[in-house]
Amino acid sequence: GEDVEQSLFLSVREGDSSVINCTYTDSSSTYLYWYKQEPGAGLQLLTYIFSNMDMKQDQRLTVLLNKKDKHLSLRIADTQTGDSAIYFCAEMGRSQGNLIFGKGTKLSVKP
Amino acid sequence: EADIYQTPRYLVIGTGKKITLECSQTMGHDKMYWYQQDPGMELHLIHYSYGVNSTEKGDLSSESTVSRIRTEHFPLTLESARPSHTSQYLCASGLGQTNEKLFFGSGTQLSVL
Numbered sequence: 218g219e220d221v222e223q224s225l226f227l228s229v230r231e232g233d234s235s236v237i238n239c240t241y242t243d244s245s246s247t248y249l250y251w252y253k254q255e256p257g258a259g260l261q262l263l264t265y266i267f268s269n270m271d272m273k274q275d276q277r278l279t280v281l282l283n284k285k286d287k288h289l290s291l292r293i294a295d296t297q298t299g300d301s302a303i304y305f306c307a308e309m310g311r312s313q314g315n316l317i318f319g320k321g322t323k324l325s326v327k328p
Numbered sequence: 329e330a331d332i333y334q335t336p337r338y339l340v341i342g343t344g345k346k347i348t349l350e351c352s353q354t355m356g357h358d359k360m361y362w363y364q365q366d367p368g369m370e371l372h373l374i375h376y377s378y379g380v381n382s383t384e385k386g387d388l389s390s391e392s393t394v395s396r397i398r399t400e401h402f403p404l405t406l407e408s409a410r411p412s413h414t415s416q417y418l419c420a421s422g423l424g425q426t427n428e429k430l431f432f433g434s435g436t437q438l439s440v441l
Contacts, residue, residue, distance in 0.1 A: 225369075248427045259334075259418050259432030260371075267427075303369055309428060315361070315376060315386075316428060321369040 219243045219310050221319035228325045235293040237322045239306030246308040251291045254303040301326045331355050334419050334433035341409055342441050349404045349436045351419030359424035360402040365416040409440045
């Protein structure tokens, strides 16, 4: 079945780059997403990438997509303490058109 | 800023009580969702709706029920709450398109004693 995997924790120092990785199983996924959840809040769409793209950049965020390996990554440049949150990778599921979310990666940024 | 609202924000109730969690959106989105979120972060889809009078069960079996009488409103009801229902409940909405961008409410943290 469709599945999305990500590592659960990442800790970085302020000013460093963060790279959050994700693997997915459905090779027919058309769109892949990154959502951010701050403490006590709902999820917020950060960025998404269409499956025919390899890379998408949006200010400090860079998304890389390797379709062959079904690997998606989110790079945050110059990570700030305000970037501390849980980051969810998601793909569009085929069957009911619902998003399939990973378990989330908790990013901790140390000053 | 997302125009999707959940009430109450926090709820502490005793076992056996009936409760309704409210979710409303003003964006005219057809598709709406309820997710249950573990303390360990994982999201579980429990209900969704394609539009008015449509309700579907999600991937995780839930004792809750939902209704969709109006486009903007998607309440979730627990007829008899139990401690195992203690969780964060997140409501979301989207246009139901191929590129489905979801907007989430702030969630309801439910504690059943």
